[in-house]
Amino acid sequence: MNLFPDARVLEVDLANKKITTKVIPGEIYRLYPGGSALGVYLLLQNMKAGIDPLSPDNMLVFSVSALTGLPISGISRLTVTAKSPLTGTIGDSQSGGFFPSHFKANGWDAIVFLGKAEAPVYLYIDGDKAEIKSAKNIWGKVTGEAEALIKEELCDNDIEIAQIGPAGEKLVKYACIINMCNRANGRNGMGAVMGSKNLKAVVVKKAKGVKPYNREGFSELAKSVKERLEKNETVAGLGKYGTDGDLEGFHTEGFLPTKNWTTGYFPEGAGNTTGTTMYETILKERDTCYACAVRCKRVVEVPGVVDPLYGGPEYETCATFGSYCGVTELETIALANQLCNMYGLDTISCGATIAFAMECYEKGLIDDKAAEGLLLRFGNSSVIAEVIEKIANREGIGDLLAEGSLRAARKIGRGAEKLSISVKGQELPAHMPQYKPSVGLVYAVNPFGADHQSSEHDVFLVMPPDSRERQRLLKIGIWKGYDNPFELDDEKVRFALESQKYFSILDTLCLCQFVWGPSWELYGPDDIVELCRNGIGWDTSLHELMLIGERRINMMRFFNSREGFDKKDDKLPDRLFEPFIDGPSEGVSLDKTSFERATETYYELAGWDKDTGNPTKACLKRLSLGWLIDNKQTV
Amino acid sequence: MDIQVNGKPQSIPEDYTVSMLLHHMNYPKSVAVFINGRQVLLGEYDDFGLNERDVVKIIRILGGG
Numbered sequence: 001m002n003l004f005p006d007a008r009v010l011e012v013d014l015a016n017k018k019i020t021t022k023v024i025p026g027e028i029y030r031l032y033p034g035g036s037a038l039g040v041y042l043l044l045q046n047m048k049a050g051i052d053p054l055s056p057d058n059m060l061v062f063s064v065s066a067l068t069g070l071p072i073s074g075i076s077r078l079t080v081t082a083k084s085p086l087t088g089t090i091g092d093s094q095s096g097g098f099f100p101s102h103f104k105a106n107g108w109d110a111i112v113f114l115g116k117a118e119a120p121v122y123l124y125i126d127g128d129k130a131e132i133k134s135a136k137n138i139w140g141k142v143t144g145e146a147e148a149l150i151k152e153e154l155c156d157n158d159i160e161i162a163q164i165g166p167a168g169e170k171l172v173k174y175a176c177i178i179n180m181c182n183r184a185n186g187r188n189g190m191g192a193v194m195g196s197k198n199l200k201a202v203v204v205k206k207a208k209g210v211k212p213y214n215r216e217g218f219s220e221l222a223k224s225v226k227e228r229l230e231k232n233e234t235v236a237g238l239g240k241y242g243t244d245g246d247l248e249g250f251h252t253e254g255f256l257p258t259k260n261w262t263t264g265y266f267p268e269g270a271g272n273t274t275g276t277t278m279y280e281t282i283l284k285e286r287d288t289c290y291a292c293a294v295r296c297k298r299v300v301e302v303p304g305v306v307d308p309l310y311g312g313p314e315y316e317t318c319a320t321f322g323s324y325c326g327v328t329e330l331e332t333i334a335l336a337n338q339l340c341n342m343y344g345l346d347t348i349s350c351g352a353t354i355a356f357a358m359e360c361y362e363k364g365l366i367d368d369k370a371a372e373g374l375l376l377r378f379g380n381s382s383v384i385a386e387v388i389e390k391i392a393n394r395e396g397i398g399d400l401l402a403e404g405s406l407r408a409a410r411k412i413g414r415g416a417e418k419l420s421i422s423v424k425g426q427e428l429p430a431h432m433p434q435y436k437p438s439v440g441l442v443y444a445v446n447p448f449g450a451d452h453q454s455s456e457h458d459v460f461l462v463m464p465p466d467s468r469e470r471q472r473l474l475k476i477g478i479w480k481g482y483d484n485p486f487e488l489d490d491e492k493v494r495f496a497l498e499s500q501k502y503f504s505i506l507d508t509l510c511l512c513q514f515v516w517g518p519s520w521e522l523y524g525p526d527d528i529v530e531l532c533r534n535g536i537g538w539d540t541s542l543h544e545l546m547l548i549g550e551r552r553i554n555m556m557r558f559f560n561s562r563e564g565f566d567k568k569d570d571k572l573p574d575r576l577f578e579p580f581i582d583g584p585s586e587g588v589s590l591d592k593t594s595f596e597r598a599t600e601t602y603y604e605l606a607g608w609d610k611d612t613g614n615p616t617k618a619c620l621k622r623l624s625l626g627w628l629i630d631n632k633q634t635v
Numbered sequence: 636m637d638i639q640v641n642g643k644p645q646s647i648p649e650d651y652t653v654s655m656l657l658h659h660m661n662y663p664k665s666v667a668v669f670i671n672g673r674q675v676l677l678g679e680y681d682d683f684g685l686n687e688r689d690v691v692k693i694i695r696i697l698g699g700g
Contacts (some may be wrong), residue, residue: 243700
């Protein structure tokens with residue numbers, strides 16, 4: 001037998017305080033088996049195009065997958081999907097922690113939130129029981145306080161909480177959703193959508209773990225993690241130094257985004273802000289997610305300044321509040337990270353938007369009056385905390401910056417738009433396309449704006465052919481190696497697309513990309529098939545999984561086409577095509593002609609229309625998405 | 636003996652292998668190494684001997700996250 005489990009979905013009508021249970025039959029769930037694939041499927045089924053993302057018409061979907069909750073590393077991930085208020089496209093965001101596994105262990109695959117509650121509420125789930133409760137006493141509280149109050153109110157510490165902070169309540173366009181006070185569904189402003197619904201939190205009772213289908217086979221796969229960690233120095237290093245372990249390396253190569261991407265070179269601050277320095281100075285302990293042996297999460301402490309409750313900064317946070325802003329003090333970055341986790345802000349967009357404001361200030365586009373006396377100069381670490389608080393509370397200049405760099409630039413005018421380093425309105429993460437051109441290509445074409453976790457990075461293709469990385473990539477048809485990371489030929493474009501499909505599997509099955517990726521990670525493509533077989537009795541193949549990944553991308557792209565997006569929106573900022581003027585990367589830039597040619601090749605390989613960059617009818621039919629062809633009638 | 640690593644002169648003892656060079660220069664083993672334009676296999680790092688005037692390119696692997 002090769003049957004797929006049904007999905008159990010909670011539908012919560014916030015306006016009418018009505019909760020219903022829906023079941024998606026296994027044969028349908030198998031096509032969209034969790035994460036944002038399930039999320040966008042539900043949106044396309046039930047939501048009209050053209051709605052205001054912050055209106056009650058937007059749907060908000062929390063989803064896990066058919067695999068979530070199994071006791072193995074890298075499997076406790078939560079996806080949140082809605083129309084994004086930051087980009088206007090499909091919104092998609094993932095986080096780890098313990099919430100996802102306990103949510104699944106309560107017997108649920110997804111929650112769909114509809115409408116807007118009359119007054120602030122939170123949802124409480126305990127097994128089959130789901131209840132809408134008043135959030136009157138926690139509205140306006142930062143995450144740490146709200147978490148304590150909810151536990152006190154329920155007289156229960158055995159709960160997991162995913163919540164918004166004041167930034168989500170104030171509809172900051174890049175507000176996020178926080179669980180454990182330090183794990184974020186960071187990108188695309190999903191916290192603002194939650195705030196627009198007067199939904200403060202989702203609370204789940206901790207529940208007993210999910211049992212694997214084939215205990216023996218599963219146990220073998222799970223227990224092999226120890227040996228895999230011993231043999232994999234990349235993942236072991238990630239555990240020891242966190243994601244920030246490579247920050248100084250990027251600077252050394254000349255590709256650490258610095259001072260709003262004007263340079264890739266940060267000699268004054270890279271050493272102070274890199275993961276090894278964090279390890280030696282403010283790191284208090286390493287934290288983990290449910291059942292995960294990697295322990296990559298940072299917990300930092302600066303007595304009297306930074307509270308370990310709020311975790312510690314990732315690489316992206318160290319870069320956006322560090323090098324992007326020219327800030328050289330790790331303490332300032334750790335405090336910025338804490339404030340973002342308290343108020344519920346995406347650290348990438350927040351740090352990048354402040355860096356944008358600093359460049360505007362230095363160029364006279366934001367004057368002293370608009371800056372309210374704040375010296376928004378690169379390197380001025382003393383303003384960072386105050387600006388974050390202003391953004392979270394939408395006070396003064398913070399109200400402008402709460403819109404994200406692109407909308408702020410349009411309000412400022414006078415050419416400020418060129419200083420917004422964003423795609424589709426979402427600020428770029430800290431991986432430079434000048435060094436990783438295929439990642440840049442995916443930044444451009446990705447349905448929900450620039451994202452560094454949507455494809456494998458170019459540099460793994462320079463590893464020797466007998467390396468784990470290259471051997472695994474062969475499994476998904478990536479055969480060509482390179483002697484440098486900078487090329488963007490047709491095979492590199494194919495690498496971008498095929499690895500994007502693979503990462504799309506991960507964002508569907510809600511698997512951690514550090515553990516279950518296609519090259520350097522702990523488990524590879526063969527293992528993921530074994531996980532499905534032994535975990536839930538799903539006798540799948542890599543072929544079926546790649547189709548699932550591709551289906552998700554196409555549904556998202558179709559969603560965007562309903563909203564009026566097309567190839568004109570697949571653009572990188574002009575700055576990336578201008579040569580660096582200093583550091584080891586001096587003279588390096590992306591070549592515009594080659595990049596545009598690569599984008600056309602990408603559409604061609606994806607089976608998308610060359611004039612619009614959107615999926616063709618034939619492509620949709622090939623992916624069992626023929627039902628979407630008439631879906632535009634809902635516009 | 637003298638070799639060139641990433642465009643800079645480097646002096647190393649005789650009988651140095653790729654692994655020894657990486658260790659000497661504080662590189663992890665998970666890097667790409669090209670000697671006189673030819674990529675060295677990972678399985679060769681421990682035994683591949685370097686010669687006078689070799690031109691070595693080492694590429695650090697800086698991934699995602």
